[in-house]
Amino acid sequence: ESIFPTDQRKTDPEGQVSQPFSENANGIFFDIHSYGEVIIWPWGHQNLETGNDSGLETLVNKYKHFNNYGYAGPLNGYSYPASGATDDWAYGVLGAAGMTFELGNNFYQNCNYFESNVFPQNAPALTYAAKVSKAPYRTPKGPDVTNLSIATDENILTITATASDSALSAGNYATSRQSVTGMKVYLDAHPDDRINGQGPSSIDLVGGSGSLSIDISGYTVGKHVLYIQATDSDGYSGPVTASYFTKESSGGDSGEEISPSASPGGICADSDGTFRVHTIGEDRDCDWLSINTERFGYLCSYMDVVSLCPLTCDQCEVFA
DSSP states (O other), X not given: OOSSOGGGOOSOGGGXXXXXXXXXXXXXXXXXXXSSSEEEOSOOSSSOOOTTHHHHHHHHXXXXXXXXXXXXXXXXXXXXXXXXXHHHHIIIIIOOEEEEEEESSOTTOOHHHIIIIIHHHHHHHHHHHHHHTTSTTTGGGSOEEEEEEEEEETTEEEEEEEEESSTTOSSOOGGGOOXXXXXXXXXXXXXXXXXXXXXXXXXXXXXXXXXXXXXXTTSXXXXXXXXXXXXXXXXXXXXOEEEEEEEOTTOOXXXXXXXXXXXTTSOOOOOSOEEEETTTTEEEEHHHHHTSHHHHGGGGGSHHHHHHOTTTTTOHHHHO
């Protein structure tokens, strides 16, 4: 049974090439290929834009911010017709934002190149896709929260945030030129949560940059989740960014600072695990690596090390 709504599906996609889906259509489909370092989007069977090309190209420009891949879509880098491609089918039949990533620069990609280039370039792009997959034709048109800092001082939570319509857009695309009108902050409730059809209450932060203080005396001691979402002058709301704060029983600063543009998944931190350093025949941890990067920084090219130590290895945008 399809997870896509019945009214979002069609039976003859190539016969309805220009009929757009709603901006509220959901789902993203990826066909991952090698090689070419380009992004392909429908239509592929002919050099013709879909009815949702504005939304698709907005999404492509956000992907391109992370991987800097070339354009290979209709009327924008189109290479050659390819009938029966799965991304065309996913878009035309399911209404999903169908995409093909041509990864890397070789059919048989060198492992070192994959780990040092292909993976760190594309993991953030795929993470961004997950964040906007509920409405991929609409959400990427909205602004992204690019910086967020949170600090607690006893019963006061201070939030400082910056959002931008253009910072994560690779080019001067039409949907990246709007001003940010404001941000909404939610505590312990995602903006899409509903109770009896009603969404959660929010606290407004006016404009694209600013700070606010919130009284959290009524919140329980422990960890709480904060969600923030920005809106632009065209009325588009961008992806939700999440972070957390910890309310301490005796006060004190438990603030965290993140850069969501470099860390789509949340706060970046090294883990407590260890990894094997074969040249010395011993196990070491991230603290050791952080003070020995001049000699052993090459260890960050190994997946088992960078997954444990994303902060030390400066790979927060991939693993946070």
